[in-house]
Amino acid sequence: MEVDSENGLLQRKQATYQSLDETFLIAKETYKGQQYSQIYFARLHLMRTMLYSLLPTWKPHLPSCTVLGLEQGKECVIVGTLYKHMKLKPSVLDEYSKERSASPLVQPCNFLHSDDYLVLEDESGRVKLRGALLLPSIYVTGIVVALHGKETGAGDFEVEDLLEAGLPHQIDRPLNSGEDKFVVFVSGLSVGSTSANPLHFQLFVDHITGHLGDEKEQGMAAQIVQVVIAGNSVEIGRGLLNGQNLGSKDQSKLSEPIKELDILMSQIAAGIPVDIMPGEADPANFALPQQPLHRCLFPGSAAFNTFRSCTNPHSFELDDVRFLGTSGQNIDDLAKYSDATCKLEFLERTLRWRHIAPTAPNTLGCYPFTDRDPFFIEMCPHVYFVGNQEKFDTSVIKGSDGQVVRLVCIPKFAETGTAVMLNLRNLECHALTFGSQFDS
């Protein structure tokens, strides 16, 4: 897209894009009646093989054994899946045992309790874990770890040391390419919601496509090479979705938010490559990995080859910089079942556990894969993002092998009017906020 300026045409910069979403697509999978035990087995096998390869450097003198092979008093290493028994975790059986009330039984909040305890499980059995090292509030069900310790008289396992998978291998990104190229992240647009201000989104679109501001502003906008919309782009009123038949007037209310989104998306797609990911509130499937939003929903934007509908989680490479991120369901679920000082800490933990969504399928909807676990992180990304958070936050973490990852929390645009700009050259991030409050 070119814009006239006094010095000639301003050209938008470009970057080479490669999608890595193939592992999250489920078009080729068939459901044959399998249960979730299959994906847990695949996850355990995958991660246990990897952890066994790390054992010689971690505790070379100790033998490893299965849970059933534990002997009392004998120090050894066991590898298995963690299960956290939580007293306050909502159970579907409560619907039958407790009285029904108008408000839902489950209030979305944190379900931690001081009585929670951890259990380690593999194919042979499970053992309760004890030890001051192991704080149940940090861990969640579904992580695979290696534990050093011994069985106590009471039949529990006393943990002395713990080994997480750690950050995976990272390919060095190209250094110092010279020019600044920006990626814009935005999430939680909630088009169609009563609280979202459509002016903010329009301002955002006008700004990044170069229709706003003077030459200097347009010059900055010309450096944007990619837009990523990380989920919850529409909001359809809850009252319309309670399963009742809709009259024709209400039916048009269902499709209006999507139509409005399509109009705005086509304005973006006309100028910049844009990736749209589904989120919790979008018309996509519920279980992770969410499949790309259908092209039919975007008759206007899908005509552009710059428009890409992507899965959630989404992984791609831009100029050999690797990106990985979700629309927020995995981190929000972690926030319900564990504790941390900030969302970035959850992000860091998932990377160190080498698994995007360890609570799937326990408390997070997930497709029952049989022979693979697509949420296992094989290559370390350079940028790891999560959408639909309360505020913009970012940090850099380092791995033991020299990996460097930029973590980004993308705030909900409908509430904060803030998008995130990331510089591909040095992975630095800043916020881009739009407001429309006029004093006087």
Add this chain to the structure above:
Amino acid sequence: MASTGVKGFFREKKKGKPGAAKKSNKSASFGSDVVQPPALISHATLDLQEEYDEKEEVLRQFDMNMAYGPCIGMNRLDRWERANKFGLNPPAQVENLLRMEKANGLCLWDGRA
């Protein structure tokens, strides 16, 4: 699983199982045979597995082996291929039986659990 008429009530003579012919022609054996599992009773009728032979025995041992993961909900061939993909070296005999000799592709518990 419902049995097919009278056939399910009287145990037939099996081919290739010398000595077992004498065992019993009229009633099911309850747990006396280590290899064959005790007969299941479903819907108040005896539920006897037909076509049970050494090949099926090999396949059942494959089903029950914990090293290859849970067997419920998966085809035997899919489970074998997964075990192969994971580098667990599943017995080639099982693959032969499933591919060449078209033995029963469903796991032991299929439809029962």
